[in-house]
Amino acid sequence: MVAVDPPRRARGNTDGATGIDTLEGMTVKRSVSLPDDVAEWLDQQPNVSAAITAAVRAQMGGTHLDEVLRRAGIEVTEAGRARWRERLATPIPADALAEGRRMLGRAE
């Protein structure tokens, strides 16, 4: 494990901050405990704050979607998901795409 400091909030002094800290909305600092493999991966990222933000936002989005489905009483099945996975991977036929472009006045 990587040693950590307690959480603290930036107070406007960004001396020593990485580039992402200067971006709008990136104002809060946290120190966290990480397994060694995660720390090594982060060390290889060009912008650690951006990498962590992207990963956490993905987790937040998944959690929120679960809540969106639960509130509607939706219980998903793996078989159902697999059916859509296959359909999503199937391209729209070329003739249909061509007809669609013609309908939009964007014929090739």
Next chain:
Amino acid sequence: MSDEIAVVFDASALTAYIEGNASVGELMLEVADEGRQVAVPATCLAAAFASVADEIDAALLALMMSAPMIRLLPLDADDVRDTGKLARAVDGDISFGQAAIAALTHEAHYATVQPKVAAKVLPTNWSILDLA
């Protein structure tokens, strides 16, 4: 998450979510896992809000729209004429017209519980995901 739209939900797909249709949820999860988006045309959302039984269902619909992979599509001025033109085939229901325009523009799958009606506004052989 990319900006790529994988699927367009028409008004019937939104109503199906309120009714707890599992296929809608499974499709939303798959699109999210692919890092892509589900488009909801504005007129489809308005039609769905018009059809809800009560404010509880309206709140549920609003909750769905807050899902991270959902993208609300406005009705652009450039698309108004084509939307109305396509709607002629479905008794003037402009929500089908805008959903079709969105699917054609983004070359996306069209998700609905009314595939026969949707087929009237889409090219032959277009990908229609039947949620029924």
